[in-house]
Amino acid sequence: MGSIEIVWSNNFEDAMSKIAVLMETFPIVGVDTEFPGFLHNTPRAASESERYDDLKYNVDRMKIIQLGITLFDRFGVIGGVWQINFCNFDPDLDDHVSSSIELLKRNGIDLVKNKRDGVDAYTFADKFCEILVRYGRDRVRWVTFHGLYDLAYMLKIVIRDELPSSIMGYVEHIGHVFGRVYDVKFMAKYCHGLLDGELGLEKLAKLLDVERFGEAHQAGSDSLLTAATFSKMKGVYGLPEMMFEGFLYGISARIKRPRPMIAVLPPPPQPILMKIIRLGITLFDRFGVVGGVWQINFCNFDPDLDDHVSSSIELLERNGIDLVKNKRDGVDVYTFADKFCEILVRYGRDRVRWVTFHGLYDLAYMLKIVIRDELPSSIMGYVEHIGHVFGHVYDVKFMAKYCHGLLDGELGLEKLAKLLNVERFGEAHQAGSDSLLTAATFSKMKGVYGLPERMFEGFLYGISARIKRPRPMIAFLPQPPQPILLG
Numbered sequence: 001m002g003s004i005e006i007v008w009s010n011n012f013e014d015a016m017s018k019i020a021v022l023m024e025t026f027p028i029v030g031v032d033t034e035f036p037g038f039l040h041n042t043p044r045a046a047s048e049s050e051r052y053d054d055l056k057y058n059v060d061r062m063k064i065i066q067l068g069i070t071l072f073d074r075f076g077v078i079g080g081v082w083q084i085n086f087c088n089f090d091p092d093l094d095d096h097v098s099s100s101i102e103l104l105k106r107n108g109i110d111l112v113k114n115k116r117d118g119v120d121a122y123t124f125a126d127k128f129c130e131i132l133v134r135y136g137r138d139r140v141r142w143v144t145f146h147g148l149y150d151l152a153y154m155l156k157i158v159i160r161d162e163l164p165s166s167i168m169g170y171v172e173h174i175g176h177v178f179g180r181v182y183d184v185k186f187m188a189k190y191c192h193g194l195l196d197g198e199l200g201l202e203k204l205a206k207l208l209d210v211e212r213f214g215e216a217h218q219a220g221s222d223s224l225l226t227a228a229t230f231s232k233m234k235g236v237y238g239l240p241e242m243m244f245e246g247f248l249y250g251i252s253a254r255i256k257r258p259r260p261m262i263a264v265l266p267p268p269p270q271p272i273l274m275k276i277i278r279l280g281i282t283l284f285d286r287f288g289v290v291g292g293v294w295q296i297n298f299c300n301f302d303p304d305l306d307d308h309v310s311s312s313i314e315l316l317e318r319n320g321i322d323l324v325k326n327k328r329d330g331v332d333v334y335t336f337a338d339k340f341c342e343i344l345v346r347y348g349r350d351r352v353r354w355v356t357f358h359g360l361y362d363l364a365y366m367l368k369i370v371i372r373d374e375l376p377s378s379i380m381g382y383v384e385h386i387g388h389v390f391g392h393v394y395d396v397k398f399m400a401k402y403c404h405g406l407l408d409g410e411l412g413l414e415k416l417a418k419l420l421n422v423e424r425f426g427e428a429h430q431a432g433s434d435s436l437l438t439a440a441t442f443s444k445m446k447g448v449y450g451l452p453e454r455m456f457e458g459f460l461y462g463i464s465a466r467i468k469r470p471r472p473m474i475a476f477l478p479q480p481p482q483p484i485l486l487g
Contacts, residue, residue, distance in 0.1 A: 004213070004220040007084040008117045015082050016127040019069065023135055026071035026079030030143045030227030032219045033150045034066035034104055035059075036089060037097025048251050052167040055152055060162045062096065063089040064121055064153045066109065068219030076231030083220030087118030107217040125157045132158075137179025137257045141241075145201045145226045146185040146249050151178065168380065171253045171464070175246075179257040182241065184230050185249040190455050191237045197249065201225055208232045243402045243455065246464065252383070254464030274308065275301040276333060276365040277316065277326065280431030288443030295432030299330030319429040337369045344370075344389065350469065353392040353453075357413045357438045360462050363390065383465040387458070391469040394453065396442050397461040403449045409461065413437060420444045 007015045023029070039061060040054040064086055071079035091101055091111055105111065132140075144150050151174055152163060158177055164170045174181065188197035188204055199207075202216060202225075210228045214221030233239060246255040276298055283291040303313055303323055317323065356362050363386050364375060370389055376382045386393060400409035400416055411419075414428060414437075422440045426433030445451060458467040 004081045004083050004224065006220070007082050007119060009087070009119050010117070012084075012119045012124070012127075015084070016124075016131070018080060019071065019082065020131050020134065022071050022079045023131065023140065026073050026077070027135070027139055028072050028074065028141045028143060028227070028230075030068075030070035030072065030223040030230065031147070031150055031154070032068040032145070032222035032226060033064055033153045034109065034217065034219045035064055035100075035149065035153055036062045036091075036095065037100025039095060039097065048167060048253075051250055052170065055148060055170075056163045056165075059149065059152045059156055063094055064157065065089050065104065065111070065114065066219040067124075067154070068221070068223030070220075070223040070227040072227045072231065076228070076235070078224070078227065081220050081224045083218060084124060085114045085118040086121045086124070087115050088121045090115060103217060107215050109218065121157045122160065125160070129158060132177065137176075140178075141180040141182065141245075142178050143182045143184065143226060143230045144248070145183065145204075145222075145229070147181065147183045148248050148250050151181065151248070154178075167251060167253060168465075171251070171255050175255045175257055178255075180245055181248070181255050182230065182244055183248045184226055184233065186247045187230075187233060187239060187244050189249075190452060191233060191239070194233075201229065205229045208236065240402060252458070252466030252468055253380075254466070256464055275306055276369065277301050277323070278321065278431040279336075279366070280433070280435030282432075282435040282439040284439045284443065288440070288447070290436070290439065293432050293436045295430065296336060297326045297330040298333045298336070299327050300333045302327060316429060319427050321430065333369050334372065337372070341370060350391060352390075353394065354390045355394045355396065355438060355442045356460070357395065357416075357434070357441070358397040358461050359393070359395045360460050363393065363460070366390075379463060379465055383463070383467050387467045387469055390467075392457055393460070393467050394442065394456055395460045396438055396445065398459045399442075399445060399451060399456050401461075402456075403445060403451070406445075413441065417441045420448065 005011075005015060005018075038054075038058050040057050042051050042054040046054070066086065067084045068081070069084070070081045073079070089096075089111070101111070142151075152170070155170075155173055155177060156163060159173065164173055184201075184204070185197050188194040188199075191197075194204060194207060197204075201222065202212070205212065205225055205228070208229060210225065210232050212221060212225050214224065216222070234241070248255065278298065279296045281294045281296070283293075285291070301308075301323070313323070354363075364382070367382075367385055367389060368375060371385065376385055396413070396416070397409050400406040400411075403409075406416060406419060409416075413434065414424070417424065417437055417440070420441060422437065422444050424433060424437050426436065428434070446453070460467065
């Protein structure tokens with residue numbers, strides 16, 4: 001590439017015009033920001049809500065100093081690099097961390113010149129928004145390294161306001177403004193030999209033999225190194241971009257582009273109002289060997305008294321479920337819950353894995369009987385509870401989205417199994433048979449596509465928030481996880 005173009009107020013219009021034109025050919029944007037440090041430092045063990053509270057506190061109170069933009073294409077060819085210096089930060093008046101300012105100065109940032117000759121952040125925001133409107137959310141991709149703060153500072157100047165009050169509000173705003181975002185540090189977690197992503201940009205680039213052009217801790221050079229590292233990592237590891245779209249290192253909620261406004265079907269009744277009828281459990285190992293299949297019939301549902309959808313009950317009865325026998329001879333759901341909780345306590349969250357197909361409702365009904373209460377009031381509460389109770393969770397329908405030839409996962413279990421030449425044992429819409437088919441499909445999909453389980457852990461089809469196990473309070477060596485299947 002040629003050079004990094006340094007942008008001041010006198011060449012700002014020309015730089016933005018170039019960016020607007022070149023983005024047509026180079027629609028991937030590496031970004032990096034420089035800012036005055038962290039007023040609140042976040043501990044590594046902090047919860048996501050605590051992490052976001054610190055982010056909001058810091059970004060709301062401080063001002064962006066520099067923005068680096070690198071345009072490149074899917075082959076890694078660089079279209080141009082710009083380093084935009086902003087005039088808004090005044091170290092004599094504005095909040096900052098002295099050690100951070102000293103670091104920036106040592107690396108060549110001239111804050112006096114920035115204040116005198118820099119670009120006004122909101123003048124930049126106006127031009128930037130014109131480009132966003134021109135190209136839209138679907139044509140441009142944004143690449144960061146540990147990008148939570150970079151995107152937060154960019155969002156702040158675009159919306160001209162404080163950050164949203166919650167992490168879900170932040171994620172929604174980022175999705176609306178930027179659309180398709182990637183975080184190289186998050187991606188590195190899933191690449192062998194890159195130390196689970198637990199390293200900085202400089203060290204990661206060195207591991208991949210990517211050379212820096214320019215000075216560290218200058219936004220233009222950092223954005224270029226981020227772009228080059230992203231391209232190299234994709235090439236070396238064959239990473240499918242779609243799998244990593246929307247994930248930022250440090251938070252589990254996935255950033256999504258808003259979908260077009262079209263008519264939708266009303267949601268089905270919620271598990272709060274209804275009762276579980278059956279549970280299928282299939283035990284199997286990592287080689288797909290099945291240890292046993294159980295179909296547990298519960299006695300608690302009474303079609304004469306309890307909420308239900310008539311067509312669903314008729315479907316279950318056509319497929320062999322005898323609700324009269326269930327009511328007379330079935331297992332009480334809370335008696336089951338007591339025994340089930342004993343098993344959970346015995347094996348813990350780390351030794352067992354739970355595999356579902358479109359499992360949002362399966363896990364919701366199981367959670368309901370474990371906690372003996374209504375579901376949490378928010379999606380984040382649901383995710384947190386599922387993480388505490390079950391730990392390792394997988395959803396075959398979510399995984400199918402990332403497998404070539406499986407129609408982006410937009411098909412049911414029966415059709416998915418047929419595409420993979422997996423045969424059903426037993427009747428459809430019977431929980432035992434469905435749990436067994438889910439187990440077999442999971443194992444077959446892993447074998448055919450070489451899917452790394454870890455990459456899909458905690459994701460359920462239909463929600464963006466990632467389910468996580470609570471971290472242990474002390475170090476320990478986990479036992480090998482044993483899969484359990486829900487149907």
